[in-house]
Amino acid sequence: MELWQQLLRQSISSVDQVVEKFGIKKEVAERLDDFFQARVNPYYLGLIRYPGDPIWLQCVPHEVELEDLDAPEDPLHEDDMSPVPNITHRYPDRVLFLTTSQCGLYCRFCTRKRKVGDSSKINMKELESAFQYLEQHTEVSDIILSGGDPLMLTDAMLEKILKRLRTIPHIQVIRLGTKMPCVLPQRITQDLCDMIKKYHPIYVNTHFNHPWEITEESKKACGMLADAGCPVGNQTVLLKGVNDDPDVMKDLMKGLLAMRVRPYYIYQADLTKGANHFRTPIDVGLEIMDKLRGHISGLAVPQFVIDAPGGGGKIPLLPEYVLARDKERIILRNFRNEVYEYPDIQEEHPVLKNGKSIEARPLKKKQKKISLPVLDA
Numbered sequence: 548m549e550l551w552q553q554l555l556r557q558s559i560s561s562v563d564q565v566v567e568k569f570g571i572k573k574e575v576a577e578r579l580d581d582f583f584q585a586r587v588n589p590y591y592l593g594l595i596r597y598p599g600d601p602i603w604l605q606c607v608p609h610e611v612e613l614e615d616l617d618a619p620e621d622p623l624h625e626d627d628m629s630p631v632p633n634i635t636h637r638y639p640d641r642v643l644f645l646t647t648s649q650c651g652l653y654c655r656f657c658t659r660k661r662k663v664g665d666s667s668k669i670n671m672k673e674l675e676s677a678f679q680y681l682e683q684h685t686e687v688s689d690i691i692l693s694g695g696d697p698l699m700l701t702d703a704m705l706e707k708i709l710k711r712l713r714t715i716p717h718i719q720v721i722r723l724g725t726k727m728p729c730v731l732p733q734r735i736t737q738d739l740c741d742m743i744k745k746y747h748p749i750y751v752n753t754h755f756n757h758p759w760e761i762t763e764e765s766k767k768a769c770g771m772l773a774d775a776g777c778p779v780g781n782q783t784v785l786l787k788g789v790n791d792d793p794d795v796m797k798d799l800m801k802g803l804l805a806m807r808v809r810p811y812y813i814y815q816a817d818l819t820k821g822a823n824h825f826r827t828p829i830d831v832g833l834e835i836m837d838k839l840r841g842h843i844s845g846l847a848v849p850q851f852v853i854d855a856p857g858g859g860g861k862i863p864l865l866p867e868y869v870l871a872r873d874k875e876r877i878i879l880r881n882f883r884n885e886v887y888e889y890p891d892i893q894e895e896h897p898v899l900k901n902g903k904s905i906e907a908r909p910l911k912k913k914q915k916k917i918s919l920p921v922l923d924a
Contacts, residue, residue, distance in 0.1 A: 551733040555651065558588040569598075569607050579608040582616070582821060583660045586653040591730045594759055601757045601789040604825075605654055612655065612821040620661040622817045624858035631680045632673035637860060640688050644677060645669045646708060647695040651731035656786060656822040663695055671704075678711055685717045691752075693724040698734050702742050709746040721746065726754040728779075732768035740775035751777045752811060756790050761802040773807040780811035783849065785832050786825045787816075793838035800839065800847040810849035815864075818856055829853075829864070837866040841882025 662668035
C-alpha cells in the first residue's frame with residue numbers, strides 16, 4: 548500500500564471521530580453525516596493552526612450547513628446535461644467525465660454533494676457508455692476527468708481510462724481536475740508522472756484556496772507534474788472567512804505562480820445546498836480583481852467568473868475599467884485609477900475578404916450615446 552493510501556485510511560470520517568476531534572455535539576454530527584459525510588486526512592488536518600481558521604472552515608463540518616437545506620443540490624444543472632451516466636456535456640467541444648465518487652478530502656463547500664462519497668451515484672460500471680458517447684460525438688475534442696477526484700483511482704485504473712481515450716481520434720486534450728496536489732500531495736508519485744507522460748497532452752487543473760495550503764509537499768507535487776510535461780492551472784473558490792481578502796488572494800496567486808501553477812479561475816461560490824454561508828457579495832470578488840490587476844504579474848491574475856446557475860456556463864466579471872465610450876474615443880482608468888483617453892478608429896475603407904473588396908458594414912449592435920467626461924487639456 549502506498550503512503551497516500553495509508554494516509555487516506557487514517558482520515559477522520561466517522562461520526563465518533565468528528566465528535567472527538569472537533570468537539571461537535573453527537574446529534575449534530577449525525578445529522579451532518581447524513582447530509583454530507585466528512586473526510587479529513589492527516590496531512591490536511593496538520594495544516595490547521597487554530598479552530599475556525601481558513602483550513603478548518605474548508606474541511607470541518609459545522610451545524611450552519613443544516614440551515615439552508617432548501618438551496619439547490621445541483622445548482623449548475625449538471626444532471627440535466629448528462630446524456631449518459633458519468634458525462635456532462637454543456638459546452639460544444641468539451642465534456643466533463645466523472646470517473647469516481649471519492650475525494651482525498653471532502654470540502655464543506657462542495658457543489659457535488661449529491662454524488663460525492665456515494666459510489667452508486669458515480670459508478671465505474673457506467674464508464675463504457677461514457678466512452679461510447681465520446682466515440683460517437685466527434686465535435687468533442689477536450690475531456691475533463693473529474694468526480695470526485697480522478698487521482699483517487701489507482702495508477703492502473705487511471706491508465707486504462709487514459710489509454711481508451713487516446714484511441715478516440717478527435718479527442719485532443721485531456722484535463723485532470725484534481726485537488727490532490729493541495730489536500731494529499733503524497734498522491735503525486737514518480738510512477739504516476741511516468742504513466743501520465745505516455746498520454747500527452749495532459750493538463751492538470753488543481754484547487755488551492757489559501758496560502759497556507761502551499762507547503763513543501765505541495766510544491767514538490769506540483770513541480771513533479773510540471774516536470775512530467777503537464778501544464779498546471781489552479782481554480783480557486785472565493786470563500787467567506789477563507790480568502791475574501793485582497794492581500795490573502797494576492798499571496799495565494801503569487802505563491803502559486805512561484806511553484807509553476809498558473810492561476811486560472813477565481814469562482815464566485817455557487818448557490819449550493821449547505822454551503823451558502825461561504826458566499827460573499829460579488830463586489831468582494833471585483834475588489835479583489837482590482838487589487839490584483841496591475842499590482843502583481845499578469846501571469847498571476849486569474850479570471851473571476853460566475854458559473855451561471857441553471858447550467859449557463861462560466862461568465863467572466865471584471866471591475867469597471869471603461870468609464871465612457873463613443874464613436875471617436877474610449878475613456879479608461881488604470882490600476883492606479885488614473886484616467887486615459889484612447890482614440891478609436893472607424894472603418895471607412897472597403898474590407899478585404901479572400902482577396903476581394905467587400906462593402907464595410909456597421910456593427911450589428913448599436914452603441915448607446917454616452918456623455919463623456921470633460922478632460923483637462
